[in-house]
Amino acid sequence: MLKPSIPKGTRDFSPEEVARRNYIFDIIKETFSLYGFQPIETPSFENSETLMGKYGEEGDRLIFKILNSGDYLSKVDEKLYSKxxxxxxxxxxxxxxxxxxxxxxxxxxxxxxxxEIIFPFKRYQIQPVWRADRPQKGRFREFYQCDADVVGSTSLWQEVEFVQLYDAVFSKLGLKGVTLKINNRKILSGIAETIGAEDKLIDFTVALDKLDKIGEEGVKKEMREKGISEDALQKLQPLFSFKGGNEEKINSLKEMLHTSEIGMKGAEELTFITDTIETLGLQTASLEIDVTLARGLNYYTGAIFEVSAPAKVNMGSIGGGGRYDDLTGIFGLRNMSGVGISFGLDRIYLVLEELNLFPETVSENSKALFINFGEKEAMYAMKAISKLRSVGIKAELYPDATKMGKQMGYADKRDIPFTVLAGEMEMEAQSFTLKNMKSGEQFQMDYSELQAFLKS
Structure with a gap:
């Protein structure tokens, strides 16, 4: 018989993993709510025309298509099929x-x-997405995204709030040393204009976005293959070696882009965001201008963000996003500016695990297992369990009246800290015997003492 398996790039999650994932979800949801975002959900699949052509050529290739129901080949033209x-x-x-x-x-x-929507509309959405990508560490074919967006406002205060929101979430998760990288697509358009490659803007940004993966020479090679001239690459050279703090980088950009109106506009927007954050301050994250950050999605038009995990963890970006001036225009609604960010839950999970940042209480299961001695005793135990549960104490009854050693072994394997014995003797005395599974100590107590002990 074939051993069952799951598709590459997908995962099963154990109870402990689900508890840890929920811990991250809860912190993100709580922070989204705190910042005034409202939850929505959309279907797991969309009409193909909704998705195709929105992510560039590379993105389109990674979209999982769903075959039509029934005899899907019957409608295909013979000539087309024969090719x-x-x-x-x-x-x-x-x-x-x-x-x-x-x-x-x-x-x-x-x-x-x-x-039906009240604008500006602040929404958050936490749902799975699918990409036909090559699976590797931190990259899956099915994964959750945690997004927050604001549409209906061009105000840069939204970008400022998103920087603060990122910082708030990573602070609550205890994740220090996170770098929030920021750039602006207007700057990239300005650079393309300055080097005479406006017509190759998408090729230019897609290649530049791979700098951290394929290095300077790899980026130049890809740009040459896309028809970007040697002269343009020469003019681009200072971009690969921008040094200093945010203020110095902005000054260098202004010098480089002084002939480009759109480039200078991008530099002004970056100045507002970085200066405002400098004044307001961040708790644990740092904000850094990265002029090579491009994020290869065609719909960004303004600020773009990417979040890097602490340097000691070998992980790709753990979040990203940006400003899109006319995303709804693709569906016929013009002049609806928006800005949004996304948290990479799966990668954040791996980072927290590697740095041992999950609190022990996250995976806490039942506090007490009641040993099953038979039908009457089980009823006595179940009455106590029901009362414990009503005050929020996790407790359970072993379902079968089997050997006590087996039941104790079960509690041990499940890491349940206490067992409760309720046999004939305890029923007569209207009491319970509580056993500490680590120390082996046993205490006899009535129900109110048991509840107070387990609550503490």
Whole structure:
């Protein structure tokens, strides 16, 4: 018989892992709420036309398509079918696709529900997304995104708030040394204009975004392959060696971009955000301008963010986002500016695990296991268990009246700290015998003493 398995890039989660994931979810949700964001949910799959063409060529390739129900090949044109070109027949056999992120479905939601929404609309969404990517450490084909967006305002105070929100979440998680990298797509447009590569802006930004993965020479090689000239690469050289603090970097940018109106606008926006954060201060994270940060998604138009884990952890970005001036325009609603960020839950989990930052109480299971001595005794125990549960104490009864050693072994393996014995003797005395599973000590007590002890 074949051993059951799951698809590559997906995972099963144990009770302990789910408890730890919920700990992260709860902190993120609580902070989103604190900042005035409201929750929404959208379907796990969308119509293909909603998703396709919104993420650039690379993103489109990574979208999981869903085959139409029934005899999906019957509608395919014979000539098309005989070519055996899967790309050309995809639209005929697949009309739906699993969502690639939460931002495009959110844009669709805003357009569809525009008459019910109060703008500016602050929403958060925590749901799984799917990408047909090559699985590796920290990169999965099914993973959760935790997004917050504001649409209907062009104010840069939103960007400032998102920097603070990131900082608040990582502070609550006890994660120190996180770097919030920031750039602006207007700056990248300005650079492309300055080096004479405006027509290659997307190729330029997609290549530049890979700097931390393929290095300076790898980026230049990719740019050459996309037709960016040697002269343009020469002019680009200072970009690879920007040094100093945020103020110095902005001054260098202004010098480099003084002939580009859009580039100077980007520099002004960056100045406002970094100066404001400098005045307000951050708890644990640091904000750093990274002029090579491009985030290869076509819809960003202003500020772009990427969050780097502490240097001692070998991990990719654990969050990111940015400003998009007309994302809803793809669905017919013009002039609806928005800005949003995302938390990479799975990577944050791996970072917290590696740095041993999960509190011990996160995975705490039942406080007490009542030993089962038989039907009458089980009823006596269950009455006590019901009362304990009503005051928020986690307790359970072993379901079978089997050997006591087996029941004790079960409590031990489950890391349940106390067992409660309620046999004939205890029932007569209207008491319980509590055993500390670590020390082996036993105490006889009535119900109110038992409740007070387990509560403490």
């Amino acid at each position: 055996k070109d899967s790309n050309s027949i995809t639209s005929s056999i697949s009309e739906k696709a699993l969502r690639y992120d939460l931002t495009v479905p959110f844009a669709r939601y805003v357009v569809q529900h525009q008459n």
